[in-house]
Amino acid sequence: MEAARRAVCVEDPFNPLITTTLQASGILVISHFFHIILKPLGQPGPVAQILAGIVLGPSLLSHISIVKDFFLQASSADYYDIFSSIYNILFMFLIGLETDIPYLRRNLRKASIIAYGGMAVCSIFGLAASFFIIHILKLTANTVALANVIMIILANTASPVVIRLAAELKFSTSDTGRLAICSSLVNEITCVVWLCLIVTFMSWKMFGRAILFSLLALGLVILNRYLAAWCNQRNRNQKYVTNTEMLSILFLVIALSFLTEEYGFNSTIACFFLGLLFPREGKTSRTLLIKLAYSVYNFILPIYFGYIGFQFNITYLNSYRNVIAVVLMIILSMGGKIIGTLATCHYLNVPTIDGIVLSFLLNLKGHAELLVVGVLRKSILKSWWDQNIHNLVVMVVVLNTIISGPAVAYMLRKNGKYFAQKHTSLEFLEPESELRMLACVYGSRHITGKVGLIFALSGSPESPTTAYLTHLVELPKKRRKKKLMYHQLQDGDQFSDEEEYGGNEVVEINEAVDTLTMENKFMIHQSKVVSSFPRMYEDVCDGIEDLRVSIVFLTFHKHQRLDRKLEPGKEGIRVTNQKLLRHAPCSVGIFVDRGQTGFHLPTSESVQNVATLFFGGPDDREALACSKRIASHPHINFSLIRFIQESPSDHKEFVENTSHSNSEVLMEMSNRDMEAEIDRAFLEDFYNRYVASGQVGYEDRYVNDRTQTLEALRGTGERFSLLIVGKGGRGHSPITEGLSDWEECPELGIVGDLLASSEFNINCSVLVIQQHQRSETDLTDD
Known part of the structure; x- marks a missing residue:
């Protein structure tokens, strides 16, 4: 990655690294504070974490010159990009590991119809709005590429945000929650494929690279099966595989993803399918699930959501042109998802209240939109890239999530009985049902x-x-706790004594x-x-x-x-x-x-x-x-x-x-x-x-x-x-x-x-x- 090379070659790598670490720590602390306040109101964690990023970002604290000089160093942005990429790789790999494959297989048609219904309407709205936005922002070059950017931004759904929101609100195991998660995965994978196709057909050279990286990903899928079987056999009498073996597997995934990103492609699909096709049986999969889930849900995702909010800059709304563009994008995004999702839910005989909840869930945005802009900026838009486009995307991502998240929480709290446990006995459960x-x-x-x-x-x-x-x-x-320092633990052991029980x-x-x-x-x-x-x-x-x-x-x-x-x-x-x-x-x-x-x-x-x-x-x-x-x-x-x-x-x-x-x-x-x-x-x-x-x-x-x-x-x-x-x-x-x-x-x-x-x-x-x-x-x- 270009950001990684710049970060390695910087004269003083220590100072921006400390800045990045302190920023992540600040996001964790402030988000925990917001979570304590908002949780009794039924608001999910991602909303609190995005708000923490906004507080720490240029809209509030970083607007102060002393804080700005410390947190917004030019070289520290490269570290942010590196960490964001690693975070994206890890949680997309984890999402693949945790995906309920039997449910996805049974409901793929239903989830695809709901996902593509919202995408289709949002794409039409995005295409119509792109001409207006290009005119109002006075952009003159690569209008076709920008039109695709706007369509993808409106159509995309951030599956990590949907998954985390459903888990926070405790309805991820309900029919509506599972359908929302599957639809968001279908939606995001389709949008990333859309992006990759744009990059792939730029030239024969890019097309050849796309074939090469697809073969490399397939080879790593096959290699992972042998590695997992070998690790399972080697650790037959252990609870988990060793940290070295686990990190070796993750290193291969991260290395392939970085290589893919280096040549202008998005690694989201590769990471997801590497996790989806990873062997589910044995200690290797169990170790990855336990250790990755703890790290991702307690540290990585809060920082990930906080960094999205950190990029939010309220000063961008000083211009009425920018305000009109942001409001238009948000209205079209929400309207497109509601119209498209409700239409497909009516076709599939899904209850209206479920369709409304699904439409707001599928309107959640995330870092994927920023990755889309980043890839196109390096490959297509580099000749005329404008920071205004980046700020516009950030505004749409943050405001959509801040609006849709509380809306879903309110509807679930208001209509909780529709999403409660339905089948509490077997007498009236048909044998063909789950x-x-x-x-x-x-x-x-x-x-x-x-x-x-x-x-x-x-x-x-x-x-x-x-x-x-x-x-x-x-x-x-x-409880008898073992007073061991971390370096005294055996390789593969947990630091918590709870694992000993x-x-x-x-x-x-x-x-x-x-x-x-x-x-x-x-x-x-x-x-x-x-x-x-x-x-x-x-x-x-x-x-x-x-x-x-x-x-x-x-x-x-x-x-x-x-x-x-x-x-x-x-x-x-x-x-x-x-x-x-x-x-x-x-x-x-x-x-x-x-x-x-x-x-x-x-x-x-x-x-x-x-x-x-x-x-x-x-x-x-x-x-x-x-x-x-x-x-x-x-x-x-x-x-x-x-x-x-x-x-x-x-x-x-x-x-x-x-x-x-x-x-x-x-x-x-x-x-x-x-x-x-x-x-x-x-x-x-x-x-x-x-x-x-x-x-x-x-x-x-x-x-x-x-x-x-x-x-x-x-x-x-x-x-x-x-x-x-x-x-x-x-x-x-x-x-x-x-x-x-x-x-x-x-x-x-x-x-x-x-x-x-x-x-x-x-x-x-x-x-x-x-x-x-x-x-x-x-x-x-x-």
């Missing part, structure tokens, strides 16, 4: 069964599934997840919660709300010994399970893992036999809804076993009569009769969809009292590796009356507690499910 689930483990002994359960719930390869795994680690009452079990958990990912191409997102048992349920509930999962799977507090008996574990685990059953904002499943004799990972060599026991009630319906996914798994033999008290003739009526209930109008019905009717309708739907087609097995068990129920349950437990049952909510029933006499763990319900009892002596694993019951307030809001 299943979002969270599994919690306390140690390595729990991971094998949980990974198998997660994979079983993924259903068929066509079923959209997003799985999260959280490692819950007890925080000791007395979990011990070597973390390695075994990671190994099990990585093995599943490599062998079955199924991705599990991992996280860790370090908390005391009295507060652990709150952290899990927060995670459920942030991730918007429909069901959470907990670990039973007992574990199987070598003699196949269940031994009680920590009482804190049981208390946490009981609290989550009461407070979790979604359905809850408690997994009783008999790993030696029970359920294992379903594979072609190890086909698992699974059954759902249906007695009736909302929890049993939830268990059967959960079983729909398991029944679709190619390596699972599934059966539905229905326990009934009626005579066998009633089953014939259940199978044959699938629509008669619609011909009658029931004026009065007790709660029990209503539940029975709901059960009947749910079973009919399941029978017609799965049993009639021969996909799953079906059995009726006729029992009249608890003795017959016990015999039926004991015989069932010997035939299957996993039994799924609802926790309760069935009301009074003769076939389960008296089973609670031996109740030991009420959190499992009557039947679940019996199946998990050591005295019952069965070898299968058990999954007990409780359906989330929505409150009256939720129902009223709907």
Whole structure:
């Protein structure tokens, strides 16, 4: 890069480097101050950071001559350019790593239509406005290039700003937030491709360079796969790869990006695709995600947004011509995004409120527009470059973000229920819809069964599934911190002692997840919660709300010994399970893992036999809804076993009569009769969809009292590796009356507690499910 060469050759590199460092520190401090003030008002972090840059920049503090001489040195601008380029490389690489590829693949058409709708209208507005702006600013040369600049500036969306804003406002996992992120990525990549095409077709020489850099990027993608596999194998018994190995991979990415920038191209696309195509399994990807995410979100992005605000100069608005140009650009940008996005949302049947939020999100601008101007300035506009164009772009970028960010925050706060967690249970979730689930483990002994359960719930390869795994680690009452200096840490270790919690079990958990990912191409997102048992349920509930999962799977507090008996574990685990059953904002499943004799990972060599026991009630319906996914798994033999008290003739009526209930109008019905009717309708739907087609097995068990129920349950437990049952909510029933006499763990319900009892002596694993019951307030809001 030209800026890098100038910075290296400067006579006194130390002084401008200190200036740059102090400027970054000032932005961090001031942005933290603004964030404290604006966060209670619902304003996101990027707005506070841009305001911090404005305060520190030439509009306010740097307008003072002493501060200006210190912060605005001629040589320090080169350092700003270098750091900005490195920041852009790192967070675009991280964005690629964090991109939800399955969701992007499923919704690429929808996201592209929304992105291109806003782009098309903004491009038309930009083309019309370019003639007016060229005239009002009295520009006479390279008008075609300038028209393209204005069109790109109006059409572009800054994906880093959208991603960070969605994360700050806690709706990045909602349907609207994910769609906005995908649309912003499509938008920005398209605009950068547009820019690269302009540069590429300047001459045959530039066209040849474009082919060369594309091949170099492809070669680095292939090299990264081998490097990641080698690092994973080399650090087999470690939590992470070493810092040296991680920095070596990042060095290759930065080197290729700098080389690309040196010859007049934008490296944004290359960085994004290098991250997008980086292998997701193994320690290398995990290390890059953890360490890059911490650095980028806590230091790099605040400085990045602050530097955008730092370039804002209010004195540019002293001229009425400039004011007219800035206002026109902002109005056209916002108007184009709103018109284009709402039109495409209407075409796609997206709700209007979602379309308005999407339009403001896609109007967010960022540093990419400044990079566009920088590349064109060096390649096309160098003969007539005017600082006014740069100031115009900065004004549009800053003001668009300052307007759109608070607007999105206000709409989300005003219409929060539209973006809240929608699917808090599985009963009404169609099997073709995405299943979002969270599994919690306390140690390595729990991971094998949980990974198998997660994979079983993924259903068929066509079923959209997003799985999260959280490692819950007890925080000791007395935290013992290791008093080590940074240079005393082993290579690859973290400076925070929080990473030490979990011990070597973390390695075994990671190994099990990585093995599943490599062998079955199924991705599990991992996280860790370090908390005391009295507060652990709150952290899990927060995670459920942030991730918007429909069901959470907990670990039973007992574990199987070598003699196949269940031994009680920590009482804190049981208390946490009981609290989550009461407070979790979604359905809850408690997994009783008999790993030696029970359920294992379903594979072609190890086909698992699974059954759902249906007695009736909302929890049993939830268990059967959960079983729909398991029944679709190619390596699972599934059966539905229905326990009934009626005579066998009633089953014939259940199978044959699938629509008669619609011909009658029931004026009065007790709660029990209503539940029975709901059960009947749910079973009919399941029978017609799965049993009639021969996909799953079906059995009726006729029992009249608890003795017959016990015999039926004991015989069932010997035939299957996993039994799924609802926790309760069935009301009074003769076939389960008296089973609670031996109740030991009420959190499992009557039947679940019996199946998990050591005295019952069965070898299968058990999954007990409780359906989330929505409150009256939720129902009223709907």
